[in-house]
Amino acid sequence: MATPSSATPAPDEPQPAVPYGTPEAPRIAVRGEAHLDVDPEIARIGITVTARGRDRRGTLADLTRRNTTVLDLVKSYGEAVERLETGAFSITPELTGHGRGERVRTHHGTVRITAELADFTALGELTTRLADLDLTRVDGPWWALRPDSPAHREARRKAVHEAVQRAREYAEALGTSLAALVELADVGAEGPRAYPPPPGRMRTLAHAAAAEDTAAALDLEPQRQQVYAQVNARFTMRPPRL
Structure with a gap:
């Protein structure tokens, strides 16, 4: 018994898309690219506050005090600081390596904070003041x-x-012009990474600086940002006379 052939689709079935042009409607496929070099809009710094002591409760109290000092200092810059976040907190005992039993030698406390600023003038002053604090590290x-x-x-x-x-230049090279846009596909429009490779910490102090009451503000030069965009586009053009 003969079976109906599936080679010819029914008239009401959708026709598959033709991946190429025809002599009546030649197709052009091109890629458009753009590269911009622009000034940054925000800057982020990482702040690590530490404390150390033999007594766990005393270490925690010292860390709490230092953390409050840092937060109050950052918040004092008002609208210049767009975001302030605490990322991690830890209190870790350090054990002695000798003797029969394990004994706690000291405790280490750490709080990590991230600040985001749009005012780069305030950024230089803030980083300097933070780096002048006891046991406070600044990265960025x-x-x-x-x-x-x-x-x-x-x-x-x-x-x-x-x-x-x-696409228009290709068509003009054939002595014709574009007829219609068939497809526009975004293949990636990306800015710089949120966190480029860190340039190293700006300053790390174990004790407060004693040479001057107030250190001079750092002069920070903003790093230009690279912005890329790419699109794929397909057009039909009017049949050229070859």
Whole structure:
């Protein structure tokens, strides 16, 4: 018994998309790219507050006091600080390596804080004042753009314009012009990493500086950010006369 053939789809079935053009509607596939070099919008610093002592409760009290001092200092800069977060806290006993029984030699306490600033003038002053505190380490800064930065939108816009221009030049080389846009695919529009490779800590102090009452503010030069965008575009063009 003969079976119906599946080679020919029914008239009402959707037709598969043709991945290439036809003589009546030749297709052009291009890629548009954009690369912007822009100033950063925010800077992040990492702050590590530590305390050490033989008594666990005393170490915790000392760490709490130092942590409060750091938070109060950062908060004193008001709107210049856009975000302030505590990332990790630990109290770790250090045991003696000799003797029959294990004994606690000392306790180490640590609190890690992240601050995000948009005012780079305040950033230099704040980092200097933080580095002047006892047992306080400052890392950074890490420069970045905001996720909704206009730079990302501008890069995507330029990538699309380049794709259109490139396709138009191909068509003009054949003595014809573009007819319609068939597809526009975003293959990646990415800014700089939120946390570029750290340039190393700016300063680490085990004791407060005694040479001056107030250290001069650090002069920090913002690191330019690279923004990329890429799009794939397909167009049809009017049949050229070859």
